[in-house]
Amino acid sequence: MIEIKSLTHTYKNNGVRTDAIKDINLTIPDGKITAIIGHTGSGKSTLIQHLNGLLKPDSGDILLDGISIYDSKKISMKEVRRKVGLVFQYPEYQLFEETVYKDIAFAPKNYGCTKEEIDERVHLAAKAVGLKESNLQKSPFELSGGQKRKAAIAGVLAMKPEVLVLDEPAAGLDPFGREKILYEIGKICSEEAISVVLVSHSMEEVATCAHKIAVMHGGEIKMTGSPSEIFTKVKELEQMRLDIPQITKILNELRLKGISVPEDIFSVKEAANWILKNIPVNKGN
Numbered sequence: 001m002i003e004i005k006s007l008t009h010t011y012k013n014n015g016v017r018t019d020a021i022k023d024i025n026l027t028i029p030d031g032k033i034t035a036i037i038g039h040t041g042s043g044k045s046t047l048i049q050h051l052n053g054l055l056k057p058d059s060g061d062i063l064l065d066g067i068s069i070y071d072s073k074k075i076s077m078k079e080v081r082r083k084v085g086l087v088f089q090y091p092e093y094q095l096f097e098e099t100v101y102k103d104i105a106f107a108p109k110n111y112g113c114t115k116e117e118i119d120e121r122v123h124l125a126a127k128a129v130g131l132k133e134s135n136l137q138k139s140p141f142e143l144s145g146g147q148k149r150k151a152a153i154a155g156v157l158a159m160k161p162e163v164l165v166l167d168e169p170a171a172g173l174d175p176f177g178r179e180k181i182l183y184e185i186g187k188i189c190s191e192e193a194i195s196v197v198l199v200s201h202s203m204e205e206v207a208t209c210a211h212k213i214a215v216m217h218g219g220e221i222k223m224t225g226s227p228s229e230i231f232t233k234v235k236e237l238e239q240m241r242l243d244i245p246q247i248t249k250i251l252n253e254l255r256l257k258g259i260s261v262p263e264d265i266f267s268v269k270e271a272a273n274w275i276l277k278n279i280p281v282n283k284g285n
Helices: 044-048 078-081 100-110 115-128 146-155 174-193 203-207 227-231 234-239 248-257 268-278
Strands: 002-013 018-028 033-038 059-064 084-087 163-167 195-200 211-218 220-225
Touching: 002 044, 018 044, 018 220, 033 044, 033 174, 033 203, 044 163, 044 195, 078 084, 100 115, 100 146, 115 146, 115 174, 115 268, 146 163, 146 174, 163 174, 174 195, 195 203, 203 227, 203 248, 211 227, 220 227, 248 268
Parallel strands: 033 195, 033 211, 084 163, 163 195
Antiparallel strands: 002 018, 002 059, 211 220
16 A cells, blocks of 8 residues: 655756645555546646655655655665556657567566566566567567557566556557556456556546546645546536546436436446446337
């Protein structure tokens, strides 16, 4: 579990101070997907770069299983970064090895794993993200955008992190690619039993897999809760230039017409299944 306590970070540029994040308090629950959502410039990326020590705050603390990541007597920064794996936005631009296999193997090799351990980790990580064995000996640059994204995530999973942090993992992908990568993220969380922090500006994305949502605006966390709790606050979200998923709007319209649609449906697939089962289809002329 990660606990963020009163975290503040200020950028300084030519004598001008700008608060990127201000007094952030947030708990990342164990074994769940926590989505951090907000408009561009809300402080999301700055916040997650603190989770594994890439940035150091002006004030505040981050606890990993109750231990401050800044307490060098109890935990090294190398260990922090092994436990908390961070995948940046457009991670495919960070692929650099001759083959996908070597790229995924890079981190465990540098952490001193044996050849046998490295081989096992590469294959397990590739399987976890849905990357076919036939792709492992290809150049990363032969892969599609979605496959490159999976390869980059596999490279972090090969470290066997306890927390996987993903910055806009579906950015730039087509609708099918977005659906696939979000499915794989949900599968990783459940099957690998690790916590996932998913950063996005799209409510459509987080609606498909998040257990908890934290909404950021102006460097602050304005609200936290389950998807059902967050998506009911339409006016507050609109004030922060965010919107509820389109399918949620449609289901709200059905409720206004007196149809008792369950409150825990947020994806198109779930909605379609429920409608087909519960709303008679007029097959007349």
